[in-house]
Amino acid sequence: MLKRVHFKRSILPYVLVAPQVAITLVFFIWPASQALYQSLLVEDAFGLSSEFVWLDNFAELFDDEYYLAAFKRTAFFSLMVAALSMSLALILAATADRVIKGATTYRTLLIWPYAVAPAVAGALWMFMFDPTLGIVAYMLGAMGYDWNFRLDGDQAMALVIFAAAWKQISYNFLFFLAGMHAIPKSLIEAAAIDGAGPVRRFWSIIFPLISPTTFFLLVMNIVYAFFETFGIIHAVTKGGPAKATEILVYKVYNDGFIGLDLGGSAAQSVILMVIVIALTVVQFRFIERRVAYA
Amino acid sequence: MIENRPITNIVSHLVLIVGVLIVAFPIWITFVAASHDAVRMTQVPLPLLPGDQFFINLKSAFVEGVGNAREQSVGLMLMNSLVMALMIAVGKIAISILSAYAIVYFDFPFRMGFFWLIFITLMLPVEVRILPTFKVVADLGMLNNYWGLSVPLIASATATFMFRQVFLTVPDELLEAARIDGAGPMKFFKDVLLPLSRTNIAALFVILFIYGWNQYLWPLLITTDKSMYTIVMGIKQMLEAAEESPEWHLIMMSTLLAMLPPVLVVVTMQKLFVKGLTETEK
Numbered sequence: 001m002l003k004r005v006h007f008k009r010s011i012l013p014y015v016l017v018a019p020q021v022a023i024t025l026v027f028f029i030w031p032a033s034q035a036l037y038q039s040l041l042v043e044d045a046f047g048l049s050s051e052f053v054w055l056d057n058f059a060e061l062f063d064d065e066y067y068l069a070a071f072k073r074t075a076f077f078s079l080m081v082a083a084l085s086m087s088l089a090l091i092l093a094a095t096a097d098r099v100i101k102g103a104t105t106y107r108t109l110l111i112w113p114y115a116v117a118p119a120v121a122g123a124l125w126m127f128m129f130d131p132t133l134g135i136v137a138y139m140l141g142a143m144g145y146d147w148n149f150r151l152d153g154d155q156a157m158a159l160v161i162f163a164a165a166w167k168q169i170s171y172n173f174l175f176f177l178a179g180m181h182a183i184p185k186s187l188i189e190a191a192a193i194d195g196a197g198p199v200r201r202f203w204s205i206i207f208p209l210i211s212p213t214t215f216f217l218l219v220m221n222i223v224y225a226f227f228e229t230f231g232i233i234h235a236v237t238k239g240g241p242a243k244a245t246e247i248l249v250y251k252v253y254n255d256g257f258i259g260l261d262l263g264g265s266a267a268q269s270v271i272l273m274v275i276v277i278a279l280t281v282v283q284f285r286f287i288e289r290r291v292a293y294a
Numbered sequence: 295m296i297e298n299r300p301i302t303n304i305v306s307h308l309v310l311i312v313g314v315l316i317v318a319f320p321i322w323i324t325f326v327a328a329s330h331d332a333v334r335m336t337q338v339p340l341p342l343l344p345g346d347q348f349f350i351n352l353k354s355a356f357v358e359g360v361g362n363a364r365e366q367s368v369g370l371m372l373m374n375s376l377v378m379a380l381m382i383a384v385g386k387i388a389i390s391i392l393s394a395y396a397i398v399y400f401d402f403p404f405r406m407g408f409f410w411l412i413f414i415t416l417m418l419p420v421e422v423r424i425l426p427t428f429k430v431v432a433d434l435g436m437l438n439n440y441w442g443l444s445v446p447l448i449a450s451a452t453a454t455f456m457f458r459q460v461f462l463t464v465p466d467e468l469l470e471a472a473r474i475d476g477a478g479p480m481k482f483f484k485d486v487l488l489p490l491s492r493t494n495i496a497a498l499f500v501i502l503f504i505y506g507w508n509q510y511l512w513p514l515l516i517t518t519d520k521s522m523y524t525i526v527m528g529i530k531q532m533l534e535a536a537e538e539s540p541e542w543h544l545i546m547m548s549t550l551l552a553m554l555p556p557v558l559v560v561v562t563m564q565k566l567f568v569k570g571l572t573e574t575e576k
Contacts, residue, residue: 002397002398002401002405003398003399003461003462003466003469004466005466005469005470006398006399006400006401006469007399007400007401007479008401009400009401009402010400010402010479012396012400012479012480013396013397013400013402013405014396014402016392016393016395016396016400017392017393017396017397017408019388019389019392019393020389020390020392020393020412020449020450020454021393021408021411021412023389023445023446023448023449024411024412024414024415024449025411026430027427027430027431027445027446027449028414028415028418028423028449029411029414029418030426030430031423031426031427031429031430032418032422032423032426034423034426034429035422035423035425035426038425038426088313088316091309091313092309092310092313095306095309095310095313096310098302098306099303099306099307099310102307102310106310106313106314107564108561108564109314109317109318110313110314110317111560111561111564111567112557112560112561113317114504114560114571115504115508115553115556115557115559115560116508116553116556116557117507117508117510117526117552117553117556118508118510119510119526119527119529119530120508120526120529120549120552120553121320123529123530123533123545123549124320124321124323124324124549125320126533127323127324127327127542127545127546127549128319128320128323130542132338133335133336133338133340133540133542134340135323135339135340135342138338138339138340166317166320169317170317171571174568174571174572175572178568178572192297198302227419227421227422230421230510230511231508231510231511231526231530234510234511234514234530235510235529235530235533236533249421249422252421252422252424253421253424253511256424256425257424257425257428257515262425265424265425266425266426269422269423269424269425272421272422273417273418273422273423276417276418276419276422277417280416280417
């Protein structure tokens with residue numbers, strides 16, 4: 001990846017990489033190594049001394065039913081967000097790929113939620129579903145459904161899933177649409193000549209051919225739901241009621257920053273790092289495969 | 295389109311219109327709420343059509359502030375967000391383009407070591423190292439200021455990769471020609487590479503501006519001083535206050551103001567946005 005024609009050795013390249021490397025070392029590598037180190041320690045109640053305990057913090061976590069519950073909850077949350085958001089985006093992309101008139105207008109009207117901050121998206125949905133005033137809550141009440149996400153854990157989970165999925169529709173839509181545009185028109189025309197209708201063409205040609213995009217989006221959506229939805233959870237439910245919406249990232253924040261359990265929080269951070277690394281590896285392997293497809 | 299069947303066309307448009315309506319419904323409700331007065335916003339059912347208080351609410355939120363954050367006007371929080379977003383976007387682009395230039399165009403010891411070091415940042419989002427990073431920033435005395443808000447976020451593996459990709463497609467002949475004309479490394483960078491990567495920089499800027507504007511967890515950790523609140527976390531403070539005294543008309547006005555800048559950027563610079571999104575994910 002070095003250019004065939006390049007500059008001779010000098011001090012200059014070190015100066016050029018210095019800012020990036022300095023920030024990486026100070027704000028990324030050092031804190032991450034601190035998290036690794038602290039995950040092996042236990043502090044006493046006053047924070048005066050600490051003891052090296054090897055992997056006890058991890059063992060404790062995996063014995064902790066609350067942590068395991070948070071793990072399952074996060075998995076459920078991510079899969080629901082990914083499924084809901086991707087299926088809506090797929091339907092919209094497949095129809096937008098067909099229409100000629102107004103295609104760009106539809107695109108403009110569908111992509112802007114990408115720019116809305118997760119916490120702000122949470123505020124919008126929270127307002128609509130506010131138990132006393134919210135419009136949707138009112139309609140649900142009129143239909144005889146008792147809605148109160150502040151008391152009912154399942155409803156709270158549903159609300160944060162809706163808000164998170166809503167925000168992610170535009171991202172998925174854009175990538176699905178790009179994937180569909182890359183399919184040669186001749187394939188679809190050939191199928192049409194053979195008498196396949198729009199639905200048949202979608203399932204037999206378009207859907208299999210965009211499977212690399214679908215897989216890529218699945219990984220990206222899980223990353224999003226794992227890490228970027230913190231704002232939604234924190235603004236709307238604070239992990240409640242009764243921990244019903246406490247996902248892993250929220251638990252790290254809550255145990256570490258609010259509960260001040262340094263060792264336990266650090267051990268949770270390390271587990272999250274392992275998850276990010278695994279997802280990144282999956283994503284990069286996939287990109288190699290996508291290149292092979294093209 | 296392959297065949298021209300009026301029925302399928304109508305169905306397609308219907309599906310898209312329903313989709314657009316679902317996506318836009320929360321915003322419509324927000325806009326309506328922002329245009330009514332406090333009294334109307336406590337009567338169930340809430341209105342579905344806009345009222346006439348929009349500009350009064352706008353002025354009240356912008357100048358006086360809302361709820362707990364009342365000491366801070368929305369205008370000031372918008373300003374903080376803007377400074378933070380610009381610092382993050384410009385900072386990320388600047389340090390990434392320089393390091394990509396060094397890695398692609400210079401042969402020096404530990405070149406690949408630096409590359410992998412930058413690569414690792416991809417795997418360490420703030421969310422997984424909350425406490426230790428906070429401690430570093432606190433020790434450096436960077437709490438409650440713009441440097442603390444932006445500098446720890448500006449290392450970027452994705453931006454470095456993107457510029458590396460762009461530089462690798464630049465023909466070698468350009469450097470040879472520049473050399474013959476007597477240009478040194480910095481002149482070559484400034485007069486050849488920078489102009490060539492102009493659209494990439496713009497596309498990246500759009501994505502990074504949105505990224506910076508929408509930061510939530512980081513400002514939440516390191517700002518305790520109300521004068522440093524960003525708008526996105528300001529909204530959260532307002533929601534908290536709303537449990538006691540709901541001022542939904544003002545909260546929703548602030549929400550509108552909070553999403554307006556990034557949404558405008560996406561809609562007006564759509565081409566650059568799509569380019570930036572697809573390029574940085576590669």
